[in-house]
Every structure is written in C-alpha cells, then in structure tokens.
Amino acid sequence: MPVIAPMPAARPAQLPSQRGGAEETVAAGTTVDHLTETYRAHYRSLLGLAALLLDDTASCEDVVQEAFIRVHSARNRVREPEKTLAYLRQxxxxxxxxxxxxRILGLKLLSKPMPDMASAEEGAYDRLERDALIKAMKGLQRRQREVLVLRYxxxxxxxxxxxxxxxxxxxVKAYGSxxxxxxRVVMEAQT
Incomplete structure (x- = not known):
C-alpha cells in the first residue's frame, strides 16, 4: 500500500494592508483590523439604527452590510480612525x-388594480349572461338587431x-323599442 505524504501546512492568507503589520495604517486611513473590530463591536447597534428607519429585517441587514462595504472601500480617505463609527452611522x-x-418610487410606478375588477365567479356569470344575450339577439329580426347593435x-x-x-x-325608434x-321577453324566459 502506498504511503501518502502529509500536505504542508497552508500559510494563512493575508490581506494586502496586513502585509506590513496588523497595526499599519493605509495612507493615514483606517486599517482593515480596525474596521473588523468596529464591525464586531457595533454591528448590532447599527442594525438597530437601520431598524428604526426601515421596517423589515432583510433591508436593515442589507443596509448595514452595504455601509460596511462602502466605508471599507473608502477607508483610505478616513483620516481619523476614531471617526469610523460616525461614518458608518451616517x-x-x-x-x-x-x-x-x-420603495416609494416603486409603489408609485406599480399599476393600480382596477377598482371594479370582478371575481372569477362574477366573470363566469357575466359570460353566461353575455352568451344568453347574444343568443337572444340572433333571434331578433334583422333590422331590430342592426338598430340595437349600432345604438347600444x-x-x-x-x-x-x-x-x-x-x-x-x-x-330607428320603432325598431329599437x-x-x-x-x-326582454326572451331573457326573462331564460331565468
């Protein structure tokens, strides 16, 4: 049976800003370690802040995550690391x-439902009535049918x-009446 040599221990990956040391600041900005500590210490309070402004948990979490991503991307511009939390809050x-x-814009752009929209049952009943009316119309004299169709x-x-x-x-008045x-006679006979 062949002997398998153990894999060499993998070196932990380092972030580019950590290569020179954990306390090194990037261009006089906030370090990744400082931002990570801020995340650990203040994530819940920032989530609570978002919850006061928004109404659902998923949106709150998205907002807080996006805030950390944006501050992380702009960490080189943060001159005073102690203000990182203030930047995150803002x-x-x-x-x-x-x-x-x-959300407000989305609600404005949504199509508004028809206020008098019939239910499926009402739609089926209307179709039955329409079919009965068409059948009754076919039983009328030609001129009566023409006058009613054109008029109504x-x-x-x-x-x-x-x-x-x-x-x-x-x-026209005589044929119509x-x-x-x-x-009316035919439709009442059907009910």
Whole structure:
C-alpha cells in the first residue's frame, strides 16, 4: 500500500494592508483590523439604527452590510480612525433614506388594480349572461338587431343609426323599442 505524504501546512492568507503589520495604517486611513473590530463591536447597534428607519429585517441587514462595504472601500480617505463609527452611522442613515425613496418610487410606478375588477365567479356569470344575450339577439329580426347593435354596442346616436342604415329616425325608434321588448321577453324566459 502506498504511503501518502502529509500536505504542508497552508500559510494563512493575508490581506494586502496586513502585509506590513496588523497595526499599519493605509495612507493615514483606517486599517482593515480596525474596521473588523468596529464591525464586531457595533454591528448590532447599527442594525438597530437601520431598524428604526426601515421596517423589515432583510433591508436593515442589507443596509448595514452595504455601509460596511462602502466605508471599507473608502477607508483610505478616513483620516481619523476614531471617526469610523460616525461614518458608518451616517452611511446607514443615508442608505436607509435611499431604500425608502426607492420603495416609494416603486409603489408609485406599480399599476393600480382596477377598482371594479370582478371575481372569477362574477366573470363566469357575466359570460353566461353575455352568451344568453347574444343568443337572444340572433333571434331578433334583422333590422331590430342592426338598430340595437349600432345604438347600444357601437354607441351611436339615433340620428347616426338612421343615416348608417338609410332609414328614417322614426323607424330607428320603432325598431329599437320593439327589439328591446323582444329581448326582454326572451331573457326573462331564460331565468
């Protein structure tokens, strides 16, 4: 059986700013170690700050994480390391405001539901009524059906219907009233 040599111990990876020593500051800025300690010590308090400004935990955690990422990215510009917590707090507040603005804008852009939207049952009932009406319309005389369709479905005036069909205004009124009476009889018989 072959003997397997043990793997050499891996050297711990060092962050670029740690190579010269853990206490080295990067261009007179905040060290990664200082930011890590700030994270450990103040994460919960920053999360609480975000919770006061936002309403859900996931957004609060996202905001605090993003604040640490931004301060970490800008750590070279932090001249006084003791102000790191103040920068983090301000970043949390600003990011929370931005999150609220995005939500408000998103709510404004959402399509608003139709206030009179029918339920599925009402839609099925309406379809049955419409099918019964179409069937009843097919049973009318041709002129009665034409007058009713043009007057009520095409939303034409009586004068426009008379002109379209080439009949007098009195004929349109007569065909319309007789057609409605015939429809009423058929629809009441179906219920």
């Amino acid at each position: 970043t949390v507040v600003n990011l929370s405001r931005s999150a609220l603005r995005r 479905f095409a939303d034409m005036t009586e004068a426009q219907v008379a002109e379209t069909l080439g009949v007098s205004l009195g004929s 007789r057609g409605i009476a015939a429809l």
